[in-house]
Amino acid sequence: MDSVSNIENFVLPPNVPFQRVLTRDFEFASSFENKVDSDLQELGKSILDITSEYVNYILQNDHLKLDEEFIQRNLDSFEQVLRNRFALMEFKDSLQHSKDSIRNNNMNVSELTIEALQEYQSSTEDLKNFDDVVISHYEERKLSQTSSEFKKFLKSDKNYAYIRSISFIIKNPEDPIPELEEDDDDVNISGGKISLKDPLSLNYFVDPVKSSVCNHTYERAFILTHLSSGHSECPINGCRNAVTRKNLIKDDMMCLRIQVFSKRKTKPEYETAERIE
Amino acid sequence: MSLCKTRLQEERKQWRKDHPFGFFAKPCKAPDGSLDLTQWTAGIPGKAGTLWEDAVYPITISFPEEYPSKPPKVKFPANFYHPNVYPSGTICLSILNEEQDWRPAITLKQIVLGIQELLDTPNPDSPAQEPAWKAFSKDRTMYDKKVKEQAKRYVNAG
Numbered sequence: 001m002d003s004v005s006n007i008e009n010f011v012l013p014p015n016v017p018f019q020r021v022l023t024r025d026f027e028f029a030s031s032f033e034n035k036v037d038s039d040l041q042e043l044g045k046s047i048l049d050i051t052s053e054y055v056n057y058i059l060q061n062d063h064l065k066l067d068e069e070f071i072q073r074n075l076d077s078f079e080q081v082l083r084n085r086f087a088l089m090e091f092k093d094s095l096q097h098s099k100d101s102i103r104n105n106n107m108n109v110s111e112l113t114i115e116a117l118q119e120y121q122s123s124t125e126d127l128k129n130f131d132d133v134v135i136s137h138y139e140e141r142k143l144s145q146t147s148s149e150f151k152k153f154l155k156s157d158k159n160y161a162y163i164r165s166i167s168f169i170i171k172n173p174e175d176p177i178p179e180l181e182e183d184d185d186d187v188n189i190s191g192g193k194i195s196l197k198d199p200l201s202l203n204y205f206v207d208p209v210k211s212s213v214c215n216h217t218y219e220r221a222f223i224l225t226h227l228s229s230g231h232s233e234c235p236i237n238g239c240r241n242a243v244t245r246k247n248l249i250k251d252d253m254m255c256l257r258i259q260v261f262s263k264r265k266t267k268p269e270y271e272t273a274e275r276i277e
Numbered sequence: 278m279s280l281c282k283t284r285l286q287e288e289r290k291q292w293r294k295d296h297p298f299g300f301f302a303k304p305c306k307a308p309d310g311s312l313d314l315t316q317w318t319a320g321i322p323g324k325a326g327t328l329w330e331d332a333v334y335p336i337t338i339s340f341p342e343e344y345p346s347k348p349p350k351v352k353f354p355a356n357f358y359h360p361n362v363y364p365s366g367t368i369c370l371s372i373l374n375e376e377q378d379w380r381p382a383i384t385l386k387q388i389v390l391g392i393q394e395l396l397d398t399p400n401p402d403s404p405a406q407e408p409a410w411k412a413f414s415k416d417r418t419m420y421d422k423k424v425k426e427q428a429k430r431y432v433n434a435g
């Protein structure tokens with residue numbers, strides 16, 4: 001019969017396994033990405049942990065001094081980790097793009113029939129060029145990326161902000177931490193200094209805590225005195241936010257400022273409430 | 278050391294280091310000769326070019342145990358002539374009112390500057406005494422004359 005002879009001559013179009021191979025490639029790629037990403041996150045976390053352990057250790061040991069270079073190196077490494085994670089995200093995007101565009105192509109392909117066999121066989125091109133498709137998408141995306149998108153990514157990372165704050169405070173204990181500019185590499189130090197003194201006692205901080213509501217900082221014992229006298233407003237001029245005991249958290253950055261500052265100044269006017277006593 | 282004492286010591290230290298020109302402020306001596314940081318006397322110079330110039334007006338400042346959560350009580354001498362000063366001498370100023378604009382971060386320097394400002398810019402919305410307030414709102418010639426007479430009495434104060 002006609003049809004039988006046709007079946008005997010049937011050549012499986014390469015496009016049939018195409019889908020399966022592709023799925024496997026994507027699976028491999030995505031498990032690879034996940035592995036790389038979790039390795040990168042692990043690396044980032046260990047940099048973060050080392051930094052915060054180091055800072056805490058120094059803070060607990062008054063006679064020690066923070067090593068600016070060490071912190072800077074950690075900051076640079078952390079940024080590098082984020083750079084790699086960013087590149088990986090770009091790669092993931094490219095992969096997704098390629099997947100989508102191949103899928104879209106397939107939707108335009110006619111049903112698998114004997115008549116359409118020719119068409120199918122010619123479409124193997126896509127399969128051969130899969131790597132190229134991904135790479136070209138990746139290159140395209142990379143080209144369209146300006147450094148400002150990476151800056152945005154950097155800016156959104158809390159841990160990066162933490163290490164960056166430490167690195168800044170070590171050098172400028174009295175200055176507010178400048179915003180990370182998205183399109184500018186310059187560091188803008190906004191005017192005004194950060195007060196290292198408690199607004200209630202006007203003494204230098206010893207055990208600073210901040211309100212998680214308005215982010216204002218106070219000396220722990222004195223804000224507690226203020227709160228226990230029936231007051232519940234933040235004592236800062238111009239701030240009317242309520243403060244409660246449970247909103248108070250240790251202000252690590254202020255501790256750091258104070259420690260760096262007190263080591264720099266040996267002026268007699270640097271005295272804390274405790275030292276007066 | 279209590280918050281009140283700690284703060285007052287620091288206020289004193291800062292005042293001695295730096296204070297606005299023409300002002301004075303010092304804690305009183307207790308009967309036993311020691312300093313009582315909760316009672317101060319101070320002098321507010323009238324601003325040049327105003328009715329109040331060439332005189333330094335004496336005030337007393339008493340800091341409550343709950344200072345700086347609560348504001349200090351600030352008084353001119355009794356019967357001080359000013360629309361916002363009660364016959365007792367107590368000053369009616371929003372930054373000295375716990376219910377109004379007092380904030381624990383307001384310093385002694387800011388208080389005395391606020392009082393100096395009040396001298397020549399009375400607040401017509403918070404009358405505290407009849408004579409000065411009436412004259413200020415109805416008979417400005419009379420008001421000016423009285424203020425100048427008062428200034429003469431405090432020429433060498435402080």
Ligand SMILES: [Zn+2]
Nearest residue numbers: 214216234239
């Ligand atoms: Zn606040």
